Amino acid sequence: MTGSPKIAFIGAGSSVFMKNIIGDVLQRPALKNAHVALMDINRERLEESEIVFNKLVSSLGVPATHSLHTDRREALDGADFVVVAFQIGGYDPCTITDFEVPKKYGLRQTIADTLGVGGIMRGLRTVPHLWAICEDMLDVCPDALMLQYVNPMAINTWAIAKKYPQIKQVGLCHSVQGTAHELASDLQIADDKIRYLSAGINHVAFFLKFEEIMEDGSYRDLYPDLQKGYAEGTYPRPESSWNKRCPNKVRYEMMKKTGYFATESSEHFAEYTPWFIKEGREDLIERFGIPLDEYPKRCIEQIDRWKDTLDKYKEADKIEVPNSVEYASQIINSVWTGEPSVIYGNVSNADYIPALPHGCAVEVPCLVDRNGIQPTRVSNVPPQLAAIMRSNVNVQELTVAALLEERRDHIYHAAMMDPHTGAELDLDQIWELMDELMEAHGEWLPSWIHEQKA
Numbered sequence: 001m002t003g004s005p006k007i008a009f010i011g012a013g014s015s016v017f018m019k020n021i022i023g024d025v026l027q028r029p030a031l032k033n034a035h036v037a038l039m040d041i042n043r044e045r046l047e048e049s050e051i052v053f054n055k056l057v058s059s060l061g062v063p064a065t066h067s068l069h070t071d072r073r074e075a076l077d078g079a080d081f082v083v084v085a086f087q088i089g090g091y092d093p094c095t096i097t098d099f100e101v102p103k104k105y106g107l108r109q110t111i112a113d114t115l116g117v118g119g120i121m122r123g124l125r126t127v128p129h130l131w132a133i134c135e136d137m138l139d140v141c142p143d144a145l146m147l148q149y150v151n152p153m154a155i156n157t158w159a160i161a162k163k164y165p166q167i168k169q170v171g172l173c174h175s176v177q178g179t180a181h182e183l184a185s186d187l188q189i190a191d192d193k194i195r196y197l198s199a200g201i202n203h204v205a206f207f208l209k210f211e212e213i214m215e216d217g218s219y220r221d222l223y224p225d226l227q228k229g230y231a232e233g234t235y236p237r238p239e240s241s242w243n244k245r246c247p248n249k250v251r252y253e254m255m256k257k258t259g260y261f262a263t264e265s266s267e268h269f270a271e272y273t274p275w276f277i278k279e280g281r282e283d284l285i286e287r288f289g290i291p292l293d294e295y296p297k298r299c300i301e302q303i304d305r306w307k308d309t310l311d312k313y314k315e316a317d318k319i320e321v322p323n324s325v326e327y328a329s330q331i332i333n334s335v336w337t338g339e340p341s342v343i344y345g346n347v348s349n350a351d352y353i354p355a356l357p358h359g360c361a362v363e364v365p366c367l368v369d370r371n372g373i374q375p376t377r378v379s380n381v382p383p384q385l386a387a388i389m390r391s392n393v394n395v396q397e398l399t400v401a402a403l404l405e406e407r408r409d410h411i412y413h414a415a416m417m418d419p420h421t422g423a424e425l426d427l428d429q430i431w432e433l434m435d436e437l438m439e440a441h442g443e444w445l446p447s448w449i450h451e452q453k454a
Helices: 015-026 043-060 072-076 090-103 116-140 153-163 175-187 223-232 249-258 282-288 294-315 328-337 383-405 409-417 419-424 427-444 447-451
Strands: 006-010 035-039 065-069 081-084 145-148 168-171 194-201 204-213 219-221 341-348 361-369 372-375
Touching: 006 015, 006 072, 015 035, 015 043, 015 294, 015 328, 035 043, 035 072, 043 065, 043 294, 065 072, 072 116, 081 116, 081 328, 090 116, 090 294, 090 427, 116 145, 116 153, 116 383, 116 409, 116 419, 116 427, 145 153, 145 328, 153 168, 153 341, 153 361, 153 383, 168 361, 168 372, 175 194, 175 204, 175 223, 194 383, 204 383, 223 249, 249 282, 249 383, 328 341, 328 361, 341 372, 383 409, 409 419, 409 427, 427 447
Parallel strands: 006 035, 006 081, 035 065, 081 145, 145 168
Antiparallel strands: 168 341, 194 204, 194 361, 204 219, 341 361, 361 372
């Protein structure tokens, strides 16, 4: 393509994330002239992001331009790429609700943004807004590619594909490349000496291969080293995990029991299964270092940290712009220039993983070039891994069905099928909990949910 791409950033008030994505984009020669339409409903946060954008441009010395929008449709008009990064309901009140109400029933969580009752509620309040973006895209930028960074990733990707199959989209996460770096650090091998193959669903994918690239061009399987290191207590190394509150033992234990390492963090993975967070089993919490209520703590820390960071940005003539691990700039560059690259993306399953249901959202290697996102087929997912994935897909499927069919009863069904929730609560407790959560979320949820209350 020629000229300059227009990138609409929906949810640009997420200033730190915007800095990472757009900072990556503007460091690519073919994209330095990009126009970025920054959109957010919060004018104050939008203006803070404008400060960050201007610092990026001056620090990198690039001719990129921008515009500010509180009107979504205006920002999308004529866009070539649409980056979506927002949290409906925010930390206060919705995240607080997602944690505090389940606690009353003895149901404890760590992150609650992907699966479980917290993930279900986030999906219910998020998907309608993503559908609204799709409607606008069909009208004002039908050929644009949506780069979707919103959780719950799998539910969102599945719901968009079902209702708006004509929208070009890919769900993006940094768990695959982030975990590869963590394991390389544990093994004390340079990142560029590692190669791997991962497949699954977002946050419940596994490294089917994890190898060292040898000097003679051959490859050495690193799983024996990982297994031996965990058995001897060498791994995980505390310094290798980016989250110092969670020592990463959950995933090493899963590797010991299944033979494969999961791509998402231990604090996440602990609540996707029935085995690690149990009432009356504080020994499990201590043994595996599970950080309960991690996400609220993280939110508070990020809010406080951003205040200090913004003050520094305002005072500084230039800011540091390191490359992030996010795939967005790589995708935009490949589609815009035709230069091929490979990413891990979340797409609708068209037999890309035969062991999982058709149409569910799967995370697989994808070739990206001028033809867009081209997923590859991974047919050798071991049955024990596929079984764990399917236990999560059940919850996602019922949440998507609730949204598509506007059926409140499927919300309860989704919670019933959740591995962690089902291991802790009986059926009456699950229904009472979901009633209370839906009531507490009020206007953040679609109106049909409240209209169908028994």
